[in-house]
Amino acid sequence: MRTALTDLTGVRHPIVQTGMGWVSGPRLVTATGRAGALGILASATMSPEQLRSAVREVRSRTDAPFGVNLRADAGDARERVRIIVEEGVRVASFALAPSRELIAELKDAGVVVVPSVGARRHAEKVAAWGADAVIVQGGEGGGHTGEVATTVLLPQVVDAVDIPVVAAGGFHDGRGLVAALAYGAAGVAMGTRFLLTSDSTVPDAVKARYLAATVKDITLTSAVDGLPHRMLRTEMVAALESAGRLRSLSQAVRRASHFRRISGLSLPRMVRDGLAMRHGKDLSWSQVLLAANTPMLLRSAMVDGRTDAGIMASGQVAALIEDLPSVAELVARIMAEADEALAALLDPYAAHRHPQDRTAAPGPSGAEGTPVDPPPDDRGAVAGPSGA
Template identity: 60%
Template sequence: MSTPQMIRTPLTELTGVAHPIIQTGMGWVSGASLVSATAEAGALGFLASATMTIDELERAIVAVKERTDKPFGVNMRADAGDAEARARLLTKYGVPVAGFALAPKQALVEQLKSDGIVVIPSIGAVRHAEKLQAWGVDAVLIQGGEGGGHTGAVPTSMLIPSVVSAVDIPVIAAGGFYDGRGLAAALAYGAVGIGMGTRFLLTSDSRVPEEIKRRYLAADLNGTVVTTKADGMPHRLLRTDFVEGLERTTGIGRLVDSAKRGLEYRRVSGMSWIEYLRDGIAMKKATGRSLAQMAQAANTPMLLKAGLVDGDTSAGMLASGQVVGLIDDLPSCEELVDRVVREAAERIRAAGATLVG
């Protein structure tokens, strides 16, 4: 039985969920099992479609809808060559929320909204929020530097107020959240809810191998590192011997390894050569990456799969938020959401400040 609603915000009103909490779309992690458990707990779960073929995404959407009648979303790569085809699946199956890594094309935003779908892109800078507001998105999810995976340099505590002050649309905060104190703090900063990745990865409903979960739980606050050696972009990862070795790898050796894994990703994703090249061109145009960074980019999904799916930390990476050092248990999604909501409500009630004058 899900927790009764205690905190109502523009996020809960916009999406129809009971609680202002989002389970972010984590590649290889946010599948049908985790998303449906999150939805049943009253929060908003996102399927991570970037590491799924379009057929796998369709099956995952169907699987979630078979398990729950609660709202959920699909997170897509805005620069993917088949982004429009993936978006059409949301309309086909009545998925109420679309999420995007990076800014989607304005025409795609308009199409989704005309189909009654709420559009919530993930961004990391004020200028991106301003542009997307002009394009008509419903809200933005911002991630501060503490967050896992691809991340920026601005701490969440400074990014939230800067974006909230710049736009009129709802702002959801991510990067460094794991409990009710964080939710209460985010609301005080002006956000309408929080997004959590690492915290949902470390639940009993997550399909990440148990030995990998234990590896996460053993980490302290210095247990992550931000590196550009994975794909040329800042990426926060759990410290492992493999990642330390990646940091020491020379440019040529890294590119050779990246090319091999990139070809494996093409095979696993089911892309034809034409689709693979078209996808790369779209990514380059959207992100402005160099050719060397592009060669490395296709490498990243396979490195994450090795760690998060295969459980092989000797040949793979583990994306992780800095908050991993504060997490010490594996609750169910229902237990986690209940805990976060109740603690946030208690913190808000017990703020204790007295206004004078």
């Protein structure tokens, strides 16, 4: 399936596996590339040295195009951009809108720049600054997310910019891909669906928690770092939502101390990172510290398997996911479902025909054949497009 996204990035299928901290490592990105989709390494939970090593590991396993996700507000963002350029990474994506200077630096090196946004004005801004494409995440998406649903935000952005738009938030199958294409998107980006594959390194107990989740188990909360954050409702989330300011600060300091030992970051650096993530919000000091060590809270669940002590970012679509296919099986299934959905749109009554009659019906391209009347509805009359 050729779209503006596949032409831009060189992948076979218009599907993007998003950069998820502690999840989108070399194993998942390699599997995604081999399956013909675009895998994105999550660098926010890696040191610069680990990022360079991860890029080289993926390249040693596949020659498929892949990308790296960056935090535009990180203090070492420019150093990470340099690594991307030096290592010849094909795509750079950003969790927040990058500066005009970072976009220019990457584009001058031939890197495809694809920021993620949650508002039309942000898409217009990065497009004006030279971004090659944009990932638009609606409120259904996991992690930090906005309030506007994908079905409202996506057409807004498609109509507002002249670069390829990739739809994110609420996608997990071929029907969703076709729906996104119908809105004018060039493809879809998925996080939770790729997290729930056999190629994901997330512990089995954590995957089981996701698979058991219902729509009511997936919440949008600001208790973690003061910003809207969609995740599974866990013991940790409940504790943060019920804790007062002093208790929250005590918990934040304790977790920050643990994160410092693992990450090697100084407390002043953590505070600076936390303040950078405020984005003009009036956050408490506990939220500033939690914002800085959110990676630690993610690690507790996604690496250590501590569903009671970590946070589990999740799109609402987790409530629809029931299996753990390999990435190869998932991508192949999505594309087969997309083909079936497109065929059904072009010939909506095919499923009701006798198999021997289906070949006689006109094909999608208008090829000659013997039309077959659609089945009558319950009242004996053929239902038209308007239901008349």
